[in-house]
Amino acid sequence: MSTDTTTLSLTNLLLSMSIALVLGASIAFTYKHTSKNHYSQNLISSLLLLPVLMCCVFLLIGNNVAGAFSLAGVFSVIRFRSAPGSSRDIVYILFCVAVGLACGLQAPLFAIIITVCICIVFFILDLLQVSTSGTKRMKLVMLVPEEMNEEENFSEILKDYTKSYELVRMRTKDFGSIFELTYVITLYESQNKHELLDSLRCRNANLNISLSNMMHTDEF
CATH class of the missing domain: 3.30.70.1380 (Transcriptional regulatory protein pf0864 domain like)
Known part of the structure; x- marks a missing residue:
């Protein structure tokens, strides 16, 4: 498989997608267990799959500048035709986009590090919220x-x-x-x-x- 500037092997593609899927599952798990009974089941599914989709998109675009601008246009359409949830939900979506981008750029170590660090921060914030739940x-x-x-x-x-x-x-x-x-x-x-x-x-x-x-x- 090839893009305009790089050659992408099937092994690299499957490896990047697998890492993105595992990290997406970690983010979805964090969202569910730090949102108590106020989480959205649909958003959990989206958080699971979004890093994989973002990874595939960036793997296909590669260094194609025109493709990057086209992607920005697609994001604009999605943004203005969808009803956003709470600010917390939007942060999780941006979190998944960042992880998918890292996997798409074939920087799995960076993706793993930011996933672990930010998930830990979310759990800490949840504990702090529980401590003031009086x-x-x-x-x-x-x-x-x-x-x-x-x-x-x-x-x-x-x-x-x-x-x-x-x-x-x-x-x-x-x-x-x-x-x-x-x-x-x-x-x-x-x-x-x-x-x-x-x-x-x-x-x-x-x-x-x-x-x-x-x-x-x-x-x-």
């Missing part, structure tokens, strides 16, 4: 009547049920008759969320209240 950041969205749009009306309840809270957005709804308040709160793991919602519901005239994990609501 609290949880959550997003609280609450509708309140126009005459109750002052933050002080709910400060007493939030102080009793949360470690910290911050009003990050306020906007009107229904032609100004209702206000929507968005808080970022730090809730104790042992705290009963139902009691918090019941207390707020009694104060906000029984209008809608939602409480959600920050990892699923990165944007306001």
Whole structure:
């Protein structure tokens, strides 16, 4: 098998793809075990295969500059026609691309080193997160009547049920008759969320209240 500038043997191709597959499996394993119950099964499959695909692409391109620009165009199409997940998911995808690139450039030792080092970093970060799991950041969205749009009306309840809270957005709804308040709160793991919602519901005239994990609501 040959490219424009180099000759690629079948043995080198299979070896590079095998290394990429093993490293992709390691990355997928790391993603699954550091994401707890919030991982995507589809993303695990993608992380497993992405280094192999990237390896094959770069092996075929070789030193072909035109091919490299074509590849950049393909990545642009994929980027803008796909809905990205969390920032953590994007980091894992870039991780796989880097490993696949290293394997495609036939630098397996470099690929192995960066895979081991970055996977260790992910596990360390996961351990640090577990050690501070006594609290949880959550997003609280609450509708309140126009005459109750002052933050002080709910400060007493939030102080009793949360470690910290911050009003990050306020906007009107229904032609100004209702206000929507968005808080970022730090809730104790042992705290009963139902009691918090019941207390707020009694104060906000029984209008809608939602409480959600920050990892699923990165944007306001």
